[in-house]
Amino acid sequence: MPVPQIQSSAQVQTDFLSASDAARLVAHVGIVEVLRLVAEAVEADYGRWQDFDKSARTAAHSDRGVIELMPVADTRDYAFKYVNGHPLNPLQGLPTVMAFGALADVATGMPRFVSELTLTTALRTAATSAMAARRLARSGSRSMALIGNGSQGEFQALAFMALLGVRELRLFDIDPAASQKLVRNLQPFLPQFGATMVLAASVQDAVRGADIVTTATADKTRAVVMAGDLAEPGMHINAVGGDCPGKTELDAGLLQRARVFVEYEPQTRIEGELQQMPAGFAVTELWRVIQGLAPGRSSPQQITLFDSVGFALEDYSALRTMHALARRTGLLSQIELVPALADPKDLFAMVLQARAGQVVPLNERKTA
Amino acid sequence: MPVPQIQSSAQVQTDFLSASDAARLVAHVGIVEVLRLVAEAVEADYGRWQDFDKSARTAAHSDRGVIELMPVADTRDYAFKYVNGHPLNPLQGLPTVMAFGALADVATGMPRFVSELTLTTALRTAATSAMAARRLARSGSRSMALIGNGSQGEFQALAFMALLGVRELRLFDIDPAASQKLVRNLQPFLPQFGATMVLAASVQDAVRGADIVTTATADKTRAVVMAGDLAEPGMHINAVGGDCPGKTELDAGLLQRARVFVEYEPQTRIEGELQQMPAGFAVTELWRVIQGLAPGRSSPQQITLFDSVGFALEDYSALRTMHALARRTGLLSQIELVPALADPKDLFAMVLQARAGQVVPLNERKTA
Numbered sequence: 001m002p003v004p005q006i007q008s009s010a011q012v013q014t015d016f017l018s019a020s021d022a023a024r025l026v027a028h029v030g031i032v033e034v035l036r037l038v039a040e041a042v043e044a045d046y047g048r049w050q051d052f053d054k055s056a057r058t059a060a061h062s063d064r065g066v067i068e069l070m071p072v073a074d075t076r077d078y079a080f081k082y083v084n085g086h087p088l089n090p091l092q093g094l095p096t097v098m099a100f101g102a103l104a105d106v107a108t109g110m111p112r113f114v115s116e117l118t119l120t121t122a123l124r125t126a127a128t129s130a131m132a133a134r135r136l137a138r139s140g141s142r143s144m145a146l147i148g149n150g151s152q153g154e155f156q157a158l159a160f161m162a163l164l165g166v167r168e169l170r171l172f173d174i175d176p177a178a179s180q181k182l183v184r185n186l187q188p189f190l191p192q193f194g195a196t197m198v199l200a201a202s203v204q205d206a207v208r209g210a211d212i213v214t215t216a217t218a219d220k221t222r223a224v225v226m227a228g229d230l231a232e233p234g235m236h237i238n239a240v241g242g243d244c245p246g247k248t249e250l251d252a253g254l255l256q257r258a259r260v261f262v263e264y265e266p267q268t269r270i271e272g273e274l275q276q277m278p279a280g281f282a283v284t285e286l287w288r289v290i291q292g293l294a295p296g297r298s299s300p301q302q303i304t305l306f307d308s309v310g311f312a313l314e315d316y317s318a319l320r321t322m323h324a325l326a327r328r329t330g331l332l333s334q335i336e337l338v339p340a341l342a343d344p345k346d347l348f349a350m351v352l353q354a355r356a357g358q359v360v361p362l363n364e365r366k367t368a
Numbered sequence: 369m370p371v372p373q374i375q376s377s378a379q380v381q382t383d384f385l386s387a388s389d390a391a392r393l394v395a396h397v398g399i400v401e402v403l404r405l406v407a408e409a410v411e412a413d414y415g416r417w418q419d420f421d422k423s424a425r426t427a428a429h430s431d432r433g434v435i436e437l438m439p440v441a442d443t444r445d446y447a448f449k450y451v452n453g454h455p456l457n458p459l460q461g462l463p464t465v466m467a468f469g470a471l472a473d474v475a476t477g478m479p480r481f482v483s484e485l486t487l488t489t490a491l492r493t494a495a496t497s498a499m500a501a502r503r504l505a506r507s508g509s510r511s512m513a514l515i516g517n518g519s520q521g522e523f524q525a526l527a528f529m530a531l532l533g534v535r536e537l538r539l540f541d542i543d544p545a546a547s548q549k550l551v552r553n554l555q556p557f558l559p560q561f562g563a564t565m566v567l568a569a570s571v572q573d574a575v576r577g578a579d580i581v582t583t584a585t586a587d588k589t590r591a592v593v594m595a596g597d598l599a600e601p602g603m604h605i606n607a608v609g610g611d612c613p614g615k616t617e618l619d620a621g622l623l624q625r626a627r628v629f630v631e632y633e634p635q636t637r638i639e640g641e642l643q644q645m646p647a648g649f650a651v652t653e654l655w656r657v658i659q660g661l662a663p664g665r666s667s668p669q670q671i672t673l674f675d676s677v678g679f680a681l682e683d684y685s686a687l688r689t690m691h692a693l694a695r696r697t698g699l700l701s702q703i704e705l706v707p708a709l710a711d712p713k714d715l716f717a718m719v720l721q722a723r724a725g726q727v728v729p730l731n732e733r734k735t736a
Binding site: 012016018019020023024026027028031053055058060062064065066067069071073075078080082083084085086089090092093094095096098099100102104106107108109110111114116118119122150151153154155178181185188335336337338339340341343344345346347348349350351352353354355 | 380384386387388391392394395396399421423426428430432433434435437439441443446448450451452453454457458460461462463464466467468470472474475476477478479482484486487490518519521522523546549553556703704705706707708709711712713714715716717718719720721722723
């Protein structure tokens, strides 16, 4: 039944964005522009926080790492992300964090878009950090210490230079090769911002006098990347790395001295720096600041801390942004994830048609 | 850097089985053989129940339907399924249930296999029903009433004919067209089993005197497809359709009269026929019967009831079986779901290489 098959297959194609095509998309649109668009989308979606069906992600822990599923939905779109965190992966040639996910129609459950989310997660995390810092960092912030110069480093640096006006980066990593990689990769982007980078000899050197401190380390352990006494009045601390039970970067004393902002409190209590604090420790959810229901930074001397663990809503925003950009740039391919049925109540017909050699393979190659 | 790229891309290819290729696989291997292999895998995995990290699935409900994520893992493989249930979908030319999922390595988080799971879910549900009935139905059971002749119908009928020895099918559906479709689709398979089909005029006609009753209806409502007084001594009832809060098929009185078996009690209490019963209502988890820790049917007069809602472990078993069969039959394709990085700590290099036009597209077409 070729005709009904073609008709129905048309509506059951699922768009696909591969990892290479996501990189092409970012190169074509421009990484600064993509960071800006993702930050706008995340901000707009936090601005309608009440529209979403939210839950803490499910996590499967092993001695090597963690695998998580992060679902979220409004009345129109359902999104989920699969993401792992395995700090020893680089020893086997694999990234520490790999991710993919999908967007589906809430009205039908039809999966509309499957995408790589490894690169996209780095983009949305940095965009969210910069979006939050716009409200939490001192106005006129120009210098940022970047502690941990791994996969997130370039994205954080670019987002803060492009969206916040950071002009001086102070880099530190316990692995000098990581900092060298960051310098090499960022060099081409500095002129457009008139920005400079310095390699710091220690966390203390990097942090001293900085307006903003971003910590993005990956060990799945309780570490103290930044001692509490290093936090200076007026600093904004963007804590990106502590995002798993048993994985923290900061000293509890630092949290005591700071006003702490989180994405989604139930999840951050389990996963964030917050796991070190008593259940009653006061925090402010970021959406309340964005909606004007709570103040962000309330004085130039205040120490603000964004205890970022990554929330499913940011992936929802990033998936929708990347889908729209991929469609516009012709970088989408299609995969046949769900069957094209001439009669939607007759699933078994697939088997009979395949036996008769009648299953017309759908084109899984690039369309445009 | 083509050489390191090719090296690393080789290890980050993700196998993909499309919906059409899953149908081709079933046609090539033979549906009866696939049902047998999936039933064996499900039985073997229930046999090592204690090895798995289990949780009730997460569900996002809307007025139109539900979207669920079903994760499960042992120390080697992580599996999850995305699945929806939208009873009104056929009005829009879409199946009521659509699904896809993935297998990943627990040691690294690398997604190894992404697959359609719409057809595969129908196969694993029927295989699990027959596997359970082997222990719960009266030995020598030959007749089965099939109430609800939708997408699951053919799969349930074939599994019970092939794995249990059912030789007489009594079909009933409130929609005569559904029963006619089932008759048309099953006709070619009857001779090999020496089986017969009869169209019953009512649920009562279908059920009277049957050894086994399978209910597989789809309305997302509290229905009484089978009144309690229709259950006869010695019957085995395979209740497949009630699988969602607010969606039941049976009368509480029937559960009172039967010995009830479930897949995973915490999930079935929320989703199964069991949701109608008090929290203390006694049930037996199927794995305990398979491991010999609890009896299955204990007398010829006993009414047994398998309150099946579908558990993630069955998808784990089915994903591994389909992956092995697809590899053997050359029906796998590959998708580039995670990036191929020359240096796994240098994600940003993807962006720089794409800017320089150096990202070599990975072949997303069929391999064999």
